[in-house]
Amino acid sequence: MKQTIDxxxxxxxxxxxxxxxxxxxxxxxxxxALENLINNNQTTMIDLRSIPLAxxxxxxxxxxxxxxxxxxxxxxxxxxxxxxxxxxxxxxVSHFNDHNELIGRFIEITTMPEILRSQxxxxxxxxxxxxxGLDDNQQTKESxxxxxx
Amino acid sequence: MTNDNSTLTSxxxxxxxxxxxxxxxxxxxxxxxxxxxxxxxxxxSPSMVPAIAAALENARKPSVIWLSFQECTxxxxxxxxxxxxxxxxxxxxxxxxxxxxxLQAAAGHGAEEARMIAMExxxxxxxxxxxxxxxxxxxxxxxxxxxxxxxMLMETASGAAAIIAVGTCATYGGxxxxxPNPTGAVSVGDLIxxxxxxxxxxxxxxxxxxxxxLTHFLTFGSIPELDHLGRPKVFYGQSIHDRCYRRPFYDxxxxxxxxxxxxAKKGWCLxxxxxxxxxxxxxxxxxxxxxxxxxxxxxxxxxLGCSEPDFWDGGSFYKSLSMPTENLTKxxxxxxxxxxxxxxxxxxxxxxxxxxxxxxxxxxxxxxxxK
Numbered sequence: 001m002k003q004t005i006d007x008x009x010x011x012x013x014x015x016x017x018x019x020x021x022x023x024x025x026x027x028x029x030x031x032x033a034l035e036n037l038i039n040n041n042q043t044t045m046i047d048l049r050s051i052p053l054a055x056x057x058x059x060x061x062x063x064x065x066x067x068x069x070x071x072x073x074x075x076x077x078x079x080x081x082x083x084x085x086x087x088x089x090x091x092x093v094s095h096f097n098d099h100n101e102l103i104g105r106f107i108e109i110t111t112m113p114e115i116l117r118s119q120x121x122x123x124x125x126x127x128x129x130x131x132x133g134l135d136d137n138q139q140t141k142e143s144x145x146x147x148x149x
Numbered sequence: 150m151t152n153d154n155s156t157l158t159s160x161x162x163x164x165x166x167x168x169x170x171x172x173x174x175x176x177x178x179x180x181x182x183x184x185x186x187x188x189x190x191x192x193x194s195p196s197m198v199p200a201i202a203a204a205l206e207n208a209r210k211p212s213v214i215w216l217s218f219q220e221c222t223x224x225x226x227x228x229x230x231x232x233x234x235x236x237x238x239x240x241x242x243x244x245x246x247x248x249x250x251x252l253q254a255a256a257g258h259g260a261e262e263a264r265m266i267a268m269e270x271x272x273x274x275x276x277x278x279x280x281x282x283x284x285x286x287x288x289x290x291x292x293x294x295x296x297x298x299x300x301m302l303m304e305t306a307s308g309a310a311a312i313i314a315v316g317t318c319a320t321y322g323g324x325x326x327x328x329p330n331p332t333g334a335v336s337v338g339d340l341i342x343x344x345x346x347x348x349x350x351x352x353x354x355x356x357x358x359x360x361x362x363l364t365h366f367l368t369f370g371s372i373p374e375l376d377h378l379g380r381p382k383v384f385y386g387q388s389i390h391d392r393c394y395r396r397p398f399y400d401x402x403x404x405x406x407x408x409x410x411x412x413a414k415k416g417w418c419l420x421x422x423x424x425x426x427x428x429x430x431x432x433x434x435x436x437x438x439x440x441x442x443x444x445x446x447x448x449x450x451x452x453l454g455c456s457e458p459d460f461w462d463g464g465s466f467y468k469s470l471s472m473p474t475e476n477l478t479k480x481x482x483x484x485x486x487x488x489x490x491x492x493x494x495x496x497x498x499x500x501x502x503x504x505x506x507x508x509x510x511x512x513x514x515x516x517x518x519x520k
Contacts, residue, residue, distance in 0.1 A: 021397060045195030047188075049441060052434050054394035054416070076179035095186055101440045104189040115185070119177035 022051055023060050030065075030090055033109035037089055043110035058105075065090060065107075072116060078103075082113055180205075187368070191361045192383040192432065204368045211367060212271040213278060214264060214305055215249035218298040219291050219325045219334055220281030224316035225251050227353035228360070247275075250293060261294045268308050276366060277309035279337050282318040282325045286333030302340060311345040311372055312337060315359055317455055320348040320379070327461035338379060347372050348379035350431075352455035357436050358384045378458070380430065389426035389452050392434035395419065408449065419446060423467040425454030 026046070033044035048058060066086035074080035078097040085092060091113050095104040108114075175183070184202045188195055217225065229252070246252070247267035250260055267275060279302065284290040288297030306312060314337040317323040325334035338346050349362055362381055365373045373381040390396060398404070398418040405412035405419055418424070426434075429452050433444040446452055451467070454460040464472075 022394075045198075047195050049189050050192065050435055052392045052394045052396075055443070055447065057394070074178070074182070076176060076182050080182060093185075095182055103440065104186045106185070106189075106195060115178060115181055119181065121177040125176075 022053060023057055023064070026051060026061060027064060030087075030107060030109060034087070034089055037109050037111075043108065043114075045109075046107040048105045048107065061107075062092065065092065074115065080115065082116060187364055190357050191365050191368075191373075192436070201368055204370075208367055208370065210245050211310075212245045212247050212267050212275040213363075214247055214267055214275055214309075215252075215278040215280075216293075216298075216301060216305060217249075217251055218279065218281030218283050218302070218319070219332065220316060220318050220323075222251055223353040224280040224319075224359070225249075227356045228315075247271075257294055261296070264305065268305060272308040274310050275308065276363075277305055277312045278315055278363075279312060279319045280315040282322045282332075282334035282336060283340060284325070284332035284334055286331075290332045299340070302337065306341050306344055309344055311347065311366065312341060313347045313349060313362055313366075314338065314379075315349045316354055317350045317352045317460065320350040321458040323352065324461050327459070345372050346379055347375065347381060350378075350380065350385075350456040352453075352460075354456070355384075355432055355436050355438060358432055376430070380456075384432040384436070385430040385456065387430065389429045389431055389434050389446070390424075392432075393426055393446055394434070395446060413449060419449075419451040421469045422451050423465060423469055424451035425457070425460070425463070425466075425470065426452040427470060429454040429457050429460075431456040 029046065033046070036042045036044060048061075053061075068084040068086045068088065071081075071083040074082060078095070079100065080096065081092075081094045083092055084090070089109055089111065091108040091110065093106045093108055093113050093115065094102060097103050181198070181202060184198050184205065185195065187205075188198050188201055191201075193201070215225075245267075248260065248264040250256070253260060253263070255263060281291075281298075283298045283302055285299065288299065291298045293301060314320045318325060318334070319337050322330070322334045322336045322339075325332055326336070338348065347362055349359055351358070358381075361384065362373065365371075365381070373383055376382050376385055378385075390399070393399075395416060395418045398416070399420055403412065403415075403417040404421040405417045406421055407413065408422065413419075420427070424446065426446065433452070434446070437444045437447070453466050454463060457463075
């Protein structure tokens, strides 16, 4: 029989309709975290890597939460994908490395994931860079004026 | 062994981690991403991210000396092959790996000189990582640059701030220590009693667990909380069984009886196929392997219990825990000529059976595997 070469690796991971049953409790945890955000303005972060999930269950959680209005990509030490779910205040943050391998996935219950905010240190650095750039431009202009005159 | 974390520090005269990151053009936002991934890697709560960021800002680049003794290099392979992304590279940029004879270009006296210099310059501050067991019967079983493993360990450990024993060989003797232990292999903890030792067992350990422990030391300048076997509780605090996604099947009494029956196909519990998950403490079920892809049980194979002492001598990998195992220590004594001869006959018979099975394409059974 002629064999065809398929470069993709096929996994035959066993699944079942009777899985860990951690999906519903996790969604309840999200609900409680939302309550905490509403009542106490406290943010919560859930690390999906720390919970035993069967094959397909993480997808079930993500599908249950859906994808809402806001999506963002961050290019910092590899890609990060951030989006708000259909439930306002519930965000999915996925960090990838340079090889596009997932290195962490979190559910953040917050008004805005911290990593999306401009960081104070970066703002200060930006100010200095812009200031130095403008100074350099000013000096260049002045030296040109001097040459012309 | 002492567990006094307060006496430890990773500070030395090298640049801080933040300096290292800044030299890579890493923004604060990237740094926070690094901290989030680090918290996940160290199995810490995401709420610890700000604390990690604060600690890393003051962390100094520690010197690390890595010694490899009676081992298969699987632990180093696990660490270096599995994660090659930027964040992991930054962690390795953030330590000064001054000696690792498998990875370094130098060999022989040049390499040993590098070790001696690192020991001298960072005396009392460097981190010693060891993989492999130490043979005591005859020093000639394993030497590096003509130095016995025992002498090299004792010499290098004397100036270390702490020791990380990586892999089951370094932590409990591992396969070299298995019955009948022909080289007299012992673990690091059998020999060193006056230094903090962090045991990171596994055959090999999960790479993220190795980097997680290194990162904990780098971040907080201390060793993590350990269990009674010297293992970090954050990674070894719960059994594979308790964190296994197949656990509900165990509770319902639903078991795979063979590797290809309906139960196996439905992903039922592998306890009856010899799974050592109930007595094995490790992070495989949550951290998983190959960047969180899966772990052995998810691939349909029982846990072998490789992060537990003497896992190789615990009887068949394919017998359930509830079945009595023969007293394997007695097998060390059966080396009488008659017994050896009998063993050879049985072994030959089994070999013939396996050949016959292969030739006729008969299905091998668990009983065949055990022979």
